[in-house]
Amino acid sequence: MSDTAEFKATLTRYLKARIPFISIRSAERSRVLELLRDVGSALQAPVYVHTLSQGTRELGSNRSVNDDRSVTGAVDFASQQFAQRQNLTVILTEVSDIEDDTPAARHLLDVVMLAAENSGSVIVITTKPVWGQLQRAGMSLVLSAPTEDEMLGIIRDNLNAYREHFPIEWDDADERRAAAALAGVSRIEAENIVATLLANGRITKADMVEVMHAKDRIFADISGIERVNVRSSSLNVGGLGGLKAWLDKEQPLLTADLRERGIRPPRGVLLVGVPGCGKSLSAKAIAANWGLPLYRLDLSTIHGQYLGQSESRLKDALSTADHVAPCVLWIDEIEKGLAGAGGSGDGGTATRLVGQFLYWLQESLARVFVVATANDVSKLPPELLRRGRFDELFFVDLPTPAERREIIAIYTQRGLRQEVPAALLDEMVELSDGFAGSDLESAVREVVKEAYLRGDEVVTAELFRRSFTNLVPLSKTAPEQIESIRAWGRERAVPASGQPIGAATQQVRARRQVLA
Incomplete structure (x- = not known):
């Protein structure tokens, strides 16, 4: 059973039991009202809903029953109706100031007590907690965001409506990837994302990148973590x-x-x-x-x-x-x-x-x-x-000779926009024994700075040698610290290089013994 189906089944039981107060925690008011409309229709009981824009209306027919658009007016009207009829359900969508012991919360509690005497129910749709004494008069429910399966249905419903009009390249696997990416957003947010893609007149495989980043814009103002832009x-x-x-x-x-x-x-x-x-x-x-x-x-x-x-x-x-x-x-x-x-x-x-x-x-x-x-x-x-x-x-670990070669090539290509001769690259690999990746970047940066300030013609083998020999890496200033870290890693971790921890040092020692 999906989360929405379970929510609907529980809500139906609450209304059948005539629970006098039901708080529904959700930011998706339209989705909650749609579910309440289905439940109310199945129960064949009168259901009124109040909104600030339309006042109080019948949920099923949308017929107006009270033109007073204020929340106080709606609560007073509900009080009158509970005193006159049985099995009535009143939904309040804009109630505020009921998180604590306030006059508004006590006023609503009085109406809930009256509803209890006449088999009525008051439903509050809110995103905030409810005053404890008021909440203990009834039950609470939370409508979660659509699950992956529900999101898949939302995506398919929106795409199928346009398949005859627009070219849509997504297949079943793409739709499922999009559903996984959008799980956690509301239905209307998901519909807005799909509508934005359809506004281009087509949906391509490349649009999946836009879906993956859609949440970034939705939750951009939420504090706690920092968005990092990467190139x-x-x-x-x-x-x-x-x-x-x-x-x-x-x-x-x-x-x-x-x-x-x-x-x-x-x-x-x-x-x-x-x-x-x-x-x-x-x-x-x-x-x-x-x-x-x-x-x-x-x-x-x-x-x-x-x-x-x-x-x-x-x-x-x-x-x-x-x-x-x-x-x-x-x-x-x-x-x-x-x-x-x-x-x-x-x-x-x-x-x-x-x-x-x-x-x-x-x-x-x-x-x-x-x-x-x-x-x-x-x-x-x-x-x-x-x-x-x-x-x-x-x-x-510290990069091996092969890894140093790759790292130096990356930085020189990026900064100098040219390849280093193989012989010079071999020499730089030898000079950089014990260098960390940041040391290699720093050494190449010195060469790039000289090239920018004085022109590319100053880039010589001697400039490379000077830049590399002038840098003293951490492995030489604090060798005990490096060996201590390695000893810890050998017993507890998998080598990220794919080679045994400390292989770079062992290879250098072996090569020096051969040369000696």
Whole structure:
């Protein structure tokens, strides 16, 4: 049974039982009224509905029964009608100021008591909580956004109406991908997105990209996470063959319907390792390659000064991520935001944040692919590393000679717009022993700066040598730190390069022994 069918069945039981007060939490008023119209027609009982634009009318026939458009007037009219007739249902769509003990809430409670005496029902459609005493007089319901199956039906209904008029290239698989992408938005939002595509006079395979980014515009003003704009043209990641192969395998599963198999979509990866080796760049590249919007969750901004504030902010941020799914959620240096778990210095806030994040990571069914990065592995909470949290834990090591060659070629092609001679490239690979990806970028950047300031003719082999030899990498300033990180990774992580951790250093040592 779908969520909508279950909602409709429960609402029918409530009205048959003549529950005096029913609060329906939903932002889709028209969809709720449509369901109420079906239920009221089946029960063959009078149903009135009040709106600020039309006053009080019969729900089925739309005949006016009270021209007073104010909420107070509608509540007073309902009170009169409950005193005169049985089995009446009154729907209020614009009631405000009933979240707390207010005169409006008490006035409505009086009417509900009168409805209870005469087998009547008051239904309130709202997006806010209801005063406890009023809510205890009845029952509450929540109408969730359309499920994937329901969204598929909405998409097909809208497309089928135009198939004879416009060329529509989408097949069944495309429609299902669109339904997975739009799951979580309201029906009217989905209809607006499809209508926008149809306004072009045709729907093509390429329009799927527009569907994937539609939620980004709908939820653009929701706080909690930051939208990151990525340019795919500048996001080539050198090396990391093992990580890339794993991602290629997992990508189709992110939007596939896996419910019959009883498994959930990919949840994400935790990237740990040597600083400056492409962990953050990988998050951007994944979003660009998969055609998904990228959002960044900065855990350092989550912490508040009041008790419970940090937890509330994290909950809102993760809820926002669920709404904008499918997407990639990038959590940079996650150890800094969750550091201190298990200690008492922060009153247990860090421990609660870890628990809340892990619960969401394990239980949320939204198609959010998390890419978390960490440099200081000693500060990672042990709970975060348990199998089943992330789909995989990758260790990003210093690039091997082959990876350095690829990275240098990418940066030189991008900045100088020309290929480096093979012999010079071999020399740069040798000079860059122990360089991280960021070190290689910095060295090439010096050459590009000189080319921009003094002209491309100054780019010589000597300029490359000087730029590379003047840079001192972290592996030489803090070798103990690098080896400590590697020792941790060997026992706990999968090498992102596809080669054993520390292979770059071993290859260099072996080559030097041969040359000696």
